[in-house]
Amino acid sequence: MIDPIFLVEAVVNGVLLGGVLALLALGLNLIFGVVDIVWIAYVDLVALAMYAVYFLVTLYGVPLWLAGLAGIGVGAVLGVLVHLLIISPILTSPPINQLLATGGLLFFIQSFATLLWSTDHRSVRVTLPTLEVAGIFVSFTRLVAFALALVAMIVLYLFLTRTYTGTAIRAVSQDREAIALMGARPQRLYLVTSAVGGAMAGVAGALLIIQYAVHPYFGAAFGPLTFMICVLGGLGNMVGAFFAAFIMAQVISVGGVLVSTEMGYVIAFVIFIVLIFVRPGGIFGRRT
Amino acid sequence: MLELADVTAGYGAFTALWGVSLRVAAGEAVAVVGPNGAGKTTLLRTVSGLVAPRSGHVRFEGAELAGRPAYEVVAHGIAHVPEGRRLFPQLTVAENLKMGAYLPAARARFRESLERVYTLFPVLAERQGQRAGSLSGGEQQMLAVGRALMSRPRLILLDEPSMGLAPVMVLRLFDLIRRVREEGYTILVVEQNVRQVLKLVDRAYLLEVGRIKMEGRAADLAEQDFVRKAYVGL
Amino acid sequence: MSPGRLAAGLGLLVLVLVPVLPLGAAEEYIWHVIIQIFFWSFVGTAWSLMGRFGLVSLGHGAFLGVGAYTSVLLWNLLAMTPWVGGPLAVLLALVLALVVAYPCSRFQVVGHYFALVTLAVGEVVRLLIIAERDWTGGSLGVSLKTAGTASGLWTLQFPDKRVFYYVGLGVWLFGLWVWARVDRSMARSAMEAIGEDETAAAAVGIHVTRFKMGITALSAALTAVGGVLLAQYLAYANPDTLSGIGVSLRIVFAVVLGGMYSLLGPSVGTALTIALSEYLRIYFGIKLIGIAETLYGLALILFIIFLPAGIWGSLAAAWRRRATPARPAPA
Numbered sequence: 111m112i113d114p115i116f117l118v119e120a121v122v123n124g125v126l127l128g129g130v131l132a133l134l135a136l137g138l139n140l141i142f143g144v145v146d147i148v149w150i151a152y153v154d155l156v157a158l159a160m161y162a163v164y165f166l167v168t169l170y171g172v173p174l175w176l177a178g179l180a181g182i183g184v185g186a187v188l189g190v191l192v193h194l195l196i197i198s199p200i201l202t203s204p205p206i207n208q209l210l211a212t213g214g215l216l217f218f219i220q221s222f223a224t225l226l227w228s229t230d231h232r233s234v235r236v237t238l239p240t241l242e243v244a245g246i247f248v249s250f251t252r253l254v255a256f257a258l259a260l261v262a263m264i265v266l267y268l269f270l271t272r273t274y275t276g277t278a279i280r281a282v283s284q285d286r287e288a289i290a291l292m293g294a295r296p297q298r299l300y301l302v303t304s305a306v307g308g309a310m311a312g313v314a315g316a317l318l319i320i321q322y323a324v325h326p327y328f329g330a331a332f333g334p335l336t337f338m339i340c341v342l343g344g345l346g347n348m349v350g351a352f353f354a355a356f357i358m359a360q361v362i363s364v365g366g367v368l369v370s371t372e373m374g375y376v377i378a379f380v381i382f383i384v385l386i387f388v389r390p391g392g393i394f395g396r397r398t
Numbered sequence: 399m400l401e402l403a404d405v406t407a408g409y410g411a412f413t414a415l416w417g418v419s420l421r422v423a424a425g426e427a428v429a430v431v432g433p434n435g436a437g438k439t440t441l442l443r444t445v446s447g448l449v450a451p452r453s454g455h456v457r458f459e460g461a462e463l464a465g466r467p468a469y470e471v472v473a474h475g476i477a478h479v480p481e482g483r484r485l486f487p488q489l490t491v492a493e494n495l496k497m498g499a500y501l502p503a504a505r506a507r508f509r510e511s512l513e514r515v516y517t518l519f520p521v522l523a524e525r526q527g528q529r530a531g532s533l534s535g536g537e538q539q540m541l542a543v544g545r546a547l548m549s550r551p552r553l554i555l556l557d558e559p560s561m562g563l564a565p566v567m568v569l570r571l572f573d574l575i576r577r578v579r580e581e582g583y584t585i586l587v588v589e590q591n592v593r594q595v596l597k598l599v600d601r602a603y604l605l606e607v608g609r610i611k612m613e614g615r616a617a618d619l620a621e622q623d624f625v626r627k628a629y630v631g632l
Numbered sequence: 633m634s635p636g637r638l639a640a641g642l643g644l645l646v647l648v649l650v651p652v653l654p655l656g657a658a659e660e661y662i663w664h665v666i667i668q669i670f671f672w673s674f675v676g677t678a679w680s681l682m683g684r685f686g687l688v689s690l691g692h693g694a695f696l697g698v699g700a701y702t703s704v705l706l707w708n709l710l711a712m713t714p715w716v717g718g719p720l721a722v723l724l725a726l727v728l729a730l731v732v733a734y735p736c737s738r739f740q741v742v743g744h745y746f747a748l749v750t751l752a753v754g755e756v757v758r759l760l761i762i763a764e765r766d767w768t769g770g771s772l773g774v775s776l777k778t779a780g781t782a783s784g785l786w787t788l789q790f791p792d793k794r795v796f797y798y799v800g801l802g803v804w805l806f807g808l809w810v811w812a813r814v815d816r817s818m819a820r821s822a823m824e825a826i827g828e829d830e831t832a833a834a835a836v837g838i839h840v841t842r843f844k845m846g847i848t849a850l851s852a853a854l855t856a857v858g859g860v861l862l863a864q865y866l867a868y869a870n871p872d873t874l875s876g877i878g879v880s881l882r883i884v885f886a887v888v889l890g891g892m893y894s895l896l897g898p899s900v901g902t903a904l905t906i907a908l909s910e911y912l913r914i915y916f917g918i919k920l921i922g923i924a925e926t927l928y929g930l931a932l933i934l935f936i937i938f939l940p941a942g943i944w945g946s947l948a949a950a951w952r953r954r955a956t957p958a959r960p961a962p963a
Contacts, residue, residue, distance in 0.1 A: 200937060203936070205686070205743035206743075206747075207936050208744075209690070209747050210888055211932070213884065214928070214931075214932030214935075217881060217926075218928075218930050218932075219929070220925070221922035221923070221924070221925030221926040221929060223922075225922040330876070330878065333877070334755040337751060338748070338752045340748070341752070345744065345748075372759055372763035375759050375763075376756060379755060380756060383731075383749075383753065383756065386749060387734075387735045
C-alpha cells in the first residue's frame with residue numbers, strides 16, 4: 111500500500127500540472143473556436159517559445175522574467191506568421207487539407223529544430239526552493255508557474271469579455287457574416303486571434319521551460335495530450351477545456367504515482383477513449 | 399440617397415437579380431415586396447456588400463459601393479438587419495449592442511446611441527445581461543434593429559423583419575419601425591407581409607423572379623388587384 | 633488494348649522480371665529500398681481508402697504497431713508462426729479499429745475531431761508499447777528472433793532479399809486490387825455521399841455507420857498486414873518507427889504528395905519520399921540529420937496550398953483534360 115502522503119503530493123502536483131495544461135488547451139481551443147482549424151503543430155510552437163527563452167537566458171544572459179516576456183512575443187509573432195502564411199490560403203479548403211498543412215508544419219518544426227539544435231534536451235535551471243507544507247513537498251517553481259498560468263488565463267478572460275476586440279472575436283466565432291455587417295473585418299479578427307493564441311503558447315513555453323526540458327520532439331510528447339484535453343472538454347469549449355485539463359492532469363499524476371509514469375499517460379488516454387465512447391461530444395459538449 | 403442602376407447579381411451559376419434599378423430618397427421609407435425566391439434578400443445583400451454584383455451600380459450618397467466588402471459599406475452609413483436577425487446567440491443583449499457600435503465613429507458616441515436604443519426598446523434595457531439566444535422572437539427582432547442603430551447609420555436595410563413573429567408582435571414591430579423612421583432614418587425594407595408593410599412605407603417596388611415588375615406609391619400599389627389577391631394576408 | 637493498359641502491363645512485366653534479370657551485382661541496398669517502397673506503398677494505399685472519403689486518420693501507426701508487435705511477440709515468446717500470428721495481429725487491429733470507429737461513425741465524429749481521436753489512439757498504442765517494456769523492449773524496440781535453419785515460408789523469414797521483393801510486389805498489387813475494387817463498388821458512391829452530407833445520405837437509406845466502420849476496418853486490417861510484413865522483413869520493431877504520430881504523419885504525407893484520390897497516387901508519393909530520404913541520407917550522411925523531414929514538412933505545406941491533388945493526381949487530371957477536348961460552357 112502506498113503512503114498517503116505521496117498520493118496527496120500527486121494530487122497537488124496534478125493540480126499544478128493542470129494549470130499549465132489548461133493554458134495550452136485554451137490557446138488551441140481559442141483558435142479552433144474562432145478560425146475553425148486545429149493547429150496540429152500548436153505545441154511545437156510552444157517548443158519554439160521554450161527554445162527562445164532558453165537561448166535568451168543561457169546564451170545572452172537575459173534575466174528570466176524578460177526572456178519570458180520575449181517568449182510571449184515570439185509566440186505571438188509565430189501565431190501571426192502561421193496564420194498569414196499557412197492558414198489564410200487554405201481557409202476554405204476541406205478539413206483534411208487544413209489538418210495536413212498544420213501537420214506539415216509540425217514535421218517542419220520538429221525536423222528543423224533537430225537540424226539546428228540537435229536532439230539534446232535543454233532546460234533552464236531555476237534555483238528556487240522546494241516548499242514543505244504539512245509533510246508534502248511542493249516545488250516552488252511549479253507553484254509559481256501555476257500562479258502565472260492562472261494570471262494568464264484571467265487576462266485572457268478579461269480580454270475576451272471586456273474589450274471590443276475580444277468580444278468581436280467571440281462574435282465572429284458565432285456569426286462571421288453578421289460581424290462583418292458591424293464594420294469588423296473577419297480576416298483581421300482571425301489574425302488577432304492567432305496572435306493571441308500564439309501568445310498563449312508563448313506564455314506556456316515560458317512556464318514550461320523552467321519545469322521541463324525542451325527538445326525537438328517536445329511537441330510529440332505534449333501535443334497529443336493537449337489535443338485530447340481539448341476534445342474531452344468539447345472542441346471549442348473554453349470552459350470545458352479548462353476542467354478537462356485538470357481532470358487529465360490528475361489522472362496522469364496519480365496514475366503515475368500508483369503505477370508508473372508511462373502507465374499514467376496510458377490510463378489517461380484510455381479513459382479518454384472510453385469517455386469518447388460514452389459522450390462523443392466531449393464531457394461538456396461541443397461548440398455548437 | 400441610394401440608387402441601384404441595372405444591378406445583376408447571383409450566387410455561383412445562379413442569377414438572382416436581373417438588371418434591377420431602384421431609388422430611395424433621403425428620409426423616405428421604401429419597401430420591396432414579392433414572393434419567396436424573388437431575390438429580395440439578394441437585393442439587400444448586394445447593397446450591404448455581402449454579395450458583389452456582376453454588373454450595374456450601387457450608389458449611396460454619390461459614392462459607388464458595388465463590390466465593396468460589407469465592413470466598408472457599413473462605414474458609409476448603411477446598416478443591414480439581416481434575414482433571420484443573425485444575432486450573436488452566446489453574447490448578451492448589451493454585448494450585441496456593443497458590437498453594433500464597432501466602428502470607431504460609432505464607438506465614440508456609444509453611450510448616446512445606447513440611450514437612444516434603450517428608450518426606443520425598453521425591454522432591451524431590462525434584459526441587458528441576458529443571452530441573445532434566449533430572447534423571444536419579437537425581442538430578438540428589436541435587438542437586431544437596435545444593434546443596427548448602434549452604428550449610427552443613415553440608411554437602414556430591413557430583411558423580412560416580420561418573419562417568424564406572431565401577428566400581434568408583427569403589429570408592434572411595425573409600430574416600432576415607424577418610430578425609428580420618425581427619428582429620421584431612411585428605410586429600405588423587404589417583406590412578404592405586403593399588407594402591413596404598405597401601410598408603413600411611402601413607396602414600394604414589386605420584385606418577381608429577379609426583376610422589378612412594378613413600382614409606385616404604397617397607397618397605389620395596395621389598390622392593385624393582383625397584389626391584393628396574390629400576396630395580401632401572408 | 634488501350635495505351636494505358638498496355639503501359640500498365642509492360643510495367644508489371646518489368647517488375648516481375650527484375651530480380652531474375654542479370655543486373656550484375658545489384659546491391660542489397662537497392663533491394664532494401666525497393667522492398668520498403670512496396671510495403672509502405674501498400675500501407676499508404678490502405679490509408680487512402682479512408683482518406684479519400686474524408687476520414688482522415690492521424691493514428692494509423694496504431695494499426696501498424698499492433699500488427700507488427702503482436703506477430704513479432706507471438707513468434708519470439710511462443711514460437712507461433714507468422715501465418716497464425718499475423719492473422720491474430722490483424723484481428724487485434726480490427727478490434728481496435730472497430731472499437732474506435734463505432735462511436736465515431738455512430739455519432740458523426742468527423743473532420744478535425746475524428747483526426748484528433750485517431751491521433752490519441754495512435755499515441756495510446758505507442759505509449760502502451762513503451763510502458764510494457766518488459767515484454768516489448770520499450771523504446772529500444774524488439775528484434776525478431778531469427779529462425780536460423782528454419783527460415784523459409786513457414787516462418788516467413790528469408791535470407792534472400794529477392795523473396796521479400798516478390799512478397800512486397802505481391803502485397804502491393806493486392807492492395808491496388810482492393811483499392812480498385814472499392815473504387816468500383818457501391819461503397820465508393822455511398823462513402824462519397826456520406827462525405828458530402830451525412831444526414832442526407834442517411835435519409836436516402838445509406839447505412840452510414842456500417843459503411844464508415846467497414847471502410848475503417850478494411851483500412852486498418854490492411855495496414856496491420858503491412859505492419860506484420862514490415863516487421864518480418866526488417867526483423868525489428870520499434871515503437872517510434874512502427875507506431876506513434878511520426879509514422880502516421882509520414883504515411884499521410886506520402887499519400888498526399890502523390891495524390892490521395894488516384895490508384896497509384898499513394899505509391900508514387902511513397903516512392904518519392906523514400907527515394908528522397910535515402911538520397912539525402914547518402915548525400916548528407918549524418919551531417920544534417922533531419923534535413924529530409926524538414927523538406928517534407930515544407931513540401932507538404934506548399935503542396936496543400938498549391939497542389940492539393942498531389943503530384944500524380946494533378947498529372948492524371950492534366951492528362952485527362954488533354955485527352956478530352958474542352959466542351960463549350962453552357963449558355
